[in-house]
Structure formats: C-alpha cells, structure tokens
Amino acid sequence: MKRLLIVATLATLCEIATAQTPPPERTVTDNVVVSQHDPAVRIALPKEAVYLGAERFVLYGVADCEIHVFVEADSKKQVKRMYWVQFEQFVSSRPELEHNYKPQELAKFEGTDTYVRARFGKSSETAKEGSDLEHVQALIRAKGYTLPAEMMNVRLVRLLDPKRRKELMIIYSEDLGPTGVKVDDLMPGGKDAEKWSEIQKALIGRAERQIHLLPLS
Numbered sequence: 001m002k003r004l005l006i007v008a009t010l011a012t013l014c015e016i017a018t019a020q021t022p023p024p025e026r027t028v029t030d031n032v033v034v035s036q037h038d039p040a041v042r043i044a045l046p047k048e049a050v051y052l053g054a055e056r057f058v059l060y061g062v063a064d065c066e067i068h069v070f071v072e073a074d075s076k077k078q079v080k081r082m083y084w085v086q087f088e089q090f091v092s093s094r095p096e097l098e099h100n101y102k103p104q105e106l107a108k109f110e111g112t113d114t115y116v117r118a119r120f121g122k123s124s125e126t127a128k129e130g131s132d133l134e135h136v137q138a139l140i141r142a143k144g145y146t147l148p149a150e151m152m153n154v155r156l157v158r159l160l161d162p163k164r165r166k167e168l169m170i171i172y173s174e175d176l177g178p179t180g181v182k183v184d185d186l187m188p189g190g191k192d193a194e195k196w197s198e199i200q201k202a203l204i205g206r207a208e209r210q211i212h213l214l215p216l217s
Contacts, residue, residue: 021056021057021058022056023056024054024055024056024066024068025037025056025066025087026054026066026068026087028051028054028068030047031044031045031046031047031049031051031070032044032045033045033068033085034216035087035168036216038087038089038160038166038168039158039160039168040215040216041168041213041214041215041216042213042214042215042216043085043170043211043212043213043214044211044212044213044214045070045083045210045211046072046210048072049070049071049072049081049083050070050071050072050073051068051069051070052069052070052071052139052140052143052145053068053069053139053143054066054067054068054069055067055135055139057135058091059088059130059131059132060130060131062090062091062094062097063088063089063090063091063097064088064089064090064091065086065087065088065132066086066087066088067084067085067086067132067135067136067139068084068085068086069082069083069084069085069136069139069140070082070083070085071083071140071145073145077144077145077146078145078146078147078148079140079145079146079147079148079175080148080174080175081172081173081174081175081210082140082147082151082153082171082172082173082174083170083171083172083173083210083211084136084169084170084171084172084173085168085169085170086132086168086169086170086171087167087168088166088167088168088169089160089165089166089167090165090166097165098163098164098165099157099159099164099165099167100164101115101117101157101159102115102117105117109156109208110208110212110213112158112213113158114156114157114158115155115156115157115158115159116154116155116156116204117154117155118152118153118154118155118200118203118204119152119153119154119155120150120151120152120153120176120183120186120196121150121151121152121183122149122150122183123147123148123149123150123151124149148175148176148177149177150175150176150177150182150183151173151174151175151176152173152174152176152179152199152200152203153171153172153173153174153203154171154172154200154203154204154207155169155170155171156169156170156171156172156207156211157169170211172203172206172207172210172211174203174206179195179199181195181199186199
C-alpha cells in the first residue's frame with residue numbers, strides 16, 4: 001500500500017510540474033523561428049534543414065527555457081549539421097542570478113555583440129542530467145536521428161537585458177569527420193592541435209552564412 005501511495009504521489013507531482021510548464025511561445029514557418037519578444041526577431045535557417053520540434057521546460061529549476069531543433073541529415077538519418085535555437089531567462093524567484101560569459105568571447109555576429117565560442121567533442125559523452133543538451137539529444141533520438149561520433153560546434157549568445165537575465169542562444173553543429181581530423185588529435189598536445197584555429201574560423205564563417213537574424217517586419 002505504501003508503495004502504491006508513493007507511486008501515486010510521484011505521478012501527481014509530475015502532472016503538476018507539466019501543468020505549470022507553459023507551451024513554447026515561438027512559432028516556426030518555412031524554417032524561420034519567429035519570436036515576438038526577448039528578442040523580437042526572425043531566425044532564418046536553411047531550407048534543407050528538417051525541423052524536429054520544440055520543447056519548453058524549467059532548466060535546473062532556475063530558468064525558463066524554450067528550445068527549437070533543426071537538423072540536416074543523410075538518407076540514413078545520420079545528422080550532418082544541427083541548429084539548436086534556445087530562448088532562456090531566469091525565473092523571477094531567483095532575482096540574484098545572471099548570465100556570465102568570458103569577455104574574450106565577445107565578438108560581432110551579423111553586426112551585433114555576441115558571445116562566440118567554438119568547441120569540439122565526442123557525441124558519446126553523456127549529457128548532464130536535466131541539462132538543455134539532454135533535452136536536445138532526447139528530441140533527436142525521438143525523431144529517429146543519430147549523431148556522428150565526433151562533432152564541432154559554435155555557440156552564439158546574445159544577452160537581451162542590462163541585468164543579463166535573458167538570452168538568445170544558437171548553437172550550430174557539424175560532423176567533424178569531413179575535416180579529416182579526430183577529437184583526440186585536436187586536444188592540446190595532439191598532432192593536429194594547431195589546425196583547430198583555422199577549422200574553427202571556417203566553422204564560424206559557415207554559421208554566419210547559414211543563420212540569419214532578421215527584424216519581424
């Protein structure tokens with residue numbers, strides 16, 4: 001009886017949590033994410049990309065997070081490129097929190113101040129439980145797609161308010177394979193470590209050609 005009571009209680013708590021999470025606010029038409037606020041913008045992505053859907057959740061209990069995911073893949077649904085669009089703001093009950101990024105990452109992307117960071121890694125690494133990455137990976141799997149063994153990405157972040165509590169984050173990812181180098185060899189001290197500078201420069205350039213932020217009207 002006690003076990004049944006615990007199960008019933010957990011189910012009720014899950015239902016309450018779900019009910020308290022509002023649906024995504026942004027819409028998608030013809031691979032354009034339309035946001036009416038925070039920020040008011042249209043994010044245009046390549047026509048070749050497939051829209052996998054959206055999800056809204058409370059990230060780590062402190063931030064209202066809305067994600068939209070697109071992929072370009074081969075005939076076997078192996079992802080070649082991924083576009084991850086995220087709108088995020090800290091909840092009002094945590095007024096002390098703010099987003100912090102490294103000053104050296106601040107650059108211009110489409111003429112606007114943006115924190116730009118390029119990275120590489122293995123897709124087999126387990127995402128942190130409850131993280132936004134875990135949600136993105138789950139969405140990809142649910143749609144029948146798989147990620148390549150090794151990937152590289154560039155994260156683009158725009159802070160939207162003086163208190164640094166709201167942000168727009170876009171992550172553009174690619175299969176690392178076509179570069180001809182491996183993750184382990186790109187690590188500091190690796191035989192191809194010196195190649196990363198040019199690889200990431202080219203990656204950021206492709207992100208600029210693939211992603212366009214446009215006014216609403």
